[in-house]
Amino acid sequence: MPDTILAVVEQREGKLNRVSLETIAAGQAIAAATGWPLEAAIVGAGVAAIASEVAAKKLAKVYALESPRLEPYTPDSFASALKQFLSSKQPKLVLMPHTYQVRDFIPKLVTAMGSTAITDSIGFKHEGGKLLFTRQMFQGKLAADVGFTGNGPWFATFQNGAFRGDKSEDGSAAAPVETVNVEIPEGVVRNKPEPIFKEAKQAVDLTQAEIIVSVGRGIKEQKNIEIAKQLADALGGELAASRPICDSGWLPMDRQVGSSGQTVAPKLYLALGISGAIQHLVGMKGSKAIIAVNKDSEAPIFEIADYAVVGNLFDIVPPLIEEVKKAKG
Amino acid sequence: MKILVCMKQVPQKDAPLKVNDAGTWIREDVQYEVNEPDAYALEEALRQREKHKGEVVVVTSGPARAQQVLREALAKGADRAIHLEDDKFVGMDAFNTAKAIAAAIKDEKFDLIFTGLQSDDYGYAQTGVILAELLGWPHATIIMQIEKTDVGIRVKRELEAGYFQFVDMPTPAVLTIQSGINKLRYATLIGIKQAKNKPLRKVPLAEVQSALGENLQTIERLYVPQKTKKTETIEGPPAEVAKKLVDKLRNELRVL
Numbered sequence: 001m002p003d004t005i006l007a008v009v010e011q012r013e014g015k016l017n018r019v020s021l022e023t024i025a026a027g028q029a030i031a032a033a034t035g036w037p038l039e040a041a042i043v044g045a046g047v048a049a050i051a052s053e054v055a056a057k058k059l060a061k062v063y064a065l066e067s068p069r070l071e072p073y074t075p076d077s078f079a080s081a082l083k084q085f086l087s088s089k090q091p092k093l094v095l096m097p098h099t100y101q102v103r104d105f106i107p108k109l110v111t112a113m114g115s116t117a118i119t120d121s122i123g124f125k126h127e128g129g130k131l132l133f134t135r136q137m138f139q140g141k142l143a144a145d146v147g148f149t150g151n152g153p154w155f156a157t158f159q160n161g162a163f164r165g166d167k168s169e170d171g172s173a174a175a176p177v178e179t180v181n182v183e184i185p186e187g188v189v190r191n192k193p194e195p196i197f198k199e200a201k202q203a204v205d206l207t208q209a210e211i212i213v214s215v216g217r218g219i220k221e222q223k224n225i226e227i228a229k230q231l232a233d234a235l236g237g238e239l240a241a242s243r244p245i246c247d248s249g250w251l252p253m254d255r256q257v258g259s260s261g262q263t264v265a266p267k268l269y270l271a272l273g274i275s276g277a278i279q280h281l282v283g284m285k286g287s288k289a290i291i292a293v294n295k296d297s298e299a300p301i302f303e304i305a306d307y308a309v310v311g312n313l314f315d316i317v318p319p320l321i322e323e324v325k326k327a328k329g
Numbered sequence: 330m331k332i333l334v335c336m337k338q339v340p341q342k343d344a345p346l347k348v349n350d351a352g353t354w355i356r357e358d359v360q361y362e363v364n365e366p367d368a369y370a371l372e373e374a375l376r377q378r379e380k381h382k383g384e385v386v387v388v389t390s391g392p393a394r395a396q397q398v399l400r401e402a403l404a405k406g407a408d409r410a411i412h413l414e415d416d417k418f419v420g421m422d423a424f425n426t427a428k429a430i431a432a433a434i435k436d437e438k439f440d441l442i443f444t445g446l447q448s449d450d451y452g453y454a455q456t457g458v459i460l461a462e463l464l465g466w467p468h469a470t471i472i473m474q475i476e477k478t479d480v481g482i483r484v485k486r487e488l489e490a491g492y493f494q495f496v497d498m499p500t501p502a503v504l505t506i507q508s509g510i511n512k513l514r515y516a517t518l519i520g521i522k523q524a525k526n527k528p529l530r531k532v533p534l535a536e537v538q539s540a541l542g543e544n545l546q547t548i549e550r551l552y553v554p555q556k557t558k559k560t561e562t563i564e565g566p567p568a569e570v571a572k573k574l575v576d577k578l579r580n581e582l583r584v585l
């Protein structure tokens with residue numbers, strides 16, 4: 001059987017999760033490098049419409065894996081359905097986006113299949129016929145090229161933003177769609193999930209802010225956040241924070257930027273005392289301009305900053321507030 | 330409630346890392362600390378024991394130096410510890426690590442197993458879920474709240490973009506715990522003293538070897554990432570830096 005790539009796309013409540021287009025873009029890039037055909041699969045109940053939407057992309061085929069037991073999502077149902085399908089289809093490489101949902105079931109799925117997943121990859125290399133996946137290690141300080149040692153099926157997940165969804169190619173004609181009804185026996189699903197919800201009222205919508213001043217652990221104490229707020233006010237921007245600041249209750253959760261909080265892409269993101277942990281970067285690396293202030297010259301935030309200030313934010317911010325006020329007259 | 334907490338020792342957050350000569354791992358002459366999400370997992374286990382009585386057992390796999398993580402956990406209040414001790418545990422993939430833990434605890438009867446949601450060194454976020462599959466237990470990930478119910482537990486899963494979800498599950502179960510679920514306690518002096526007398530069982534690699542296999546993935550090379558972004562460093566005394574930044578904000582970024 002020739003080697004194929006299968007991109008498993010994600011849906012929630014009948015809509016395609018847009019990050020899936022990044023997975024398709026990744027699959028298309030690997031297909032171009034290896035010559036292996038790319039197919040896609042969507043998992044759920046009543047997913048025909050999404051399958052058709054996906055079929056507009058340049059793909060050899062789209063599979064709709066259907067079962068009423070696949071809605072709502074549970075790791076038991078998804079692992080069961082995909083194990084059945086993948087065991088019979090036998091793709092060489094299975095790709096997924098590194099979403100919280102995929103993290104919830106992919107290790108279970110690969111273990112059930114005696115295989116392994118290289119998760120949270122940011123790219124791939126094809127060298128001498130060998131496929132390697134690049135991952136950030138030690139919170140981005142180092143990078144690793146990781147390869148598979150077994151026969152497969154091989155699994156890899158891609159980090160949000162590692163590929164551009166708008167670069168995923170459309171097909172010249174719709175790809176054929178095949179519905180695969182999967183049988184999930186009674187008793188397989190053990191978790192009983194309730195509907196998802198957003199916690200508390202959202203007082204601020206950071207995704208609408210043009211300028212964001214964000215604080216990390218370098219702010220040291222809650223009372224110091226005041227100078228960051230003054231800077232945000234002077235610039236006409238919004239205050240935000242990395243996760244530890246919100247976990248400590250120093251700022252409310254609706255100010256959190258990162259994989260669990262808001263994903264923002266403002267004109268300017270000013271990171272004060274933020275080291276640049278991966279979970280934070282995925283929430284703001286799309287910003288048009290990034291200024292980072294941190295006293296550690298090795299901080300991963302400097303990898304993605306347009307302007308870097310290696311120094312103490314408590315020395316830098318007060319004169320900066322004054323200069324901004326002067327400039328605004 | 331009998332709870333197992335899987336904990337990992339990782340290089341300290343601000344440790345300067347150097348790649349080893351082979352280019353496949355870091356030079357180990359750095360300072361280590363407990364993986365931060367695992368500290369939250371331990372804290373949650375201790376709180377559950379405070380609420381429901383029971384036992385908290387901590388386990389780690391790693392070289393001799395990893396014992397420090399267990400000592401700290403015992404000092405914070407864990408009842409006993411298990412150390413899968415061998416240098417070879419450092420290079421093991423998540424599948425083998427989970428298999429080793431499963432083998433080490435095969436004679437125990439835990440109600441819950443906690444892990445941190447991921448490690449700060451590899452960041453794979455897999456070991457806990459793999460362990461659940463090996464044990465045949467239900468699991469849930471990125472957990473922010475745990476309540477005991479008559480038929481098991483009710484947990485709050487964190488999702489992206491500020492969304493959450495409650496899930497009812499039977500026990501025994503594996504949960505991966507999110508940072509910030511609680512506030513970490515400090516070990517007290519009494520706790521540190523008491524820790525010296527708490528059981529710490531060492532499990533040599535030979536004892537679990539038969540359960541393990543070859544790694545299914547391998548790090549071909551580890552390296553300092555090549556920068557793709559062009560970064561301009563703004564230098565000088567603070568007053569000068571402030572002036573230069575405002576100049577950029579006005580003339581290059583046009584936000585003023």
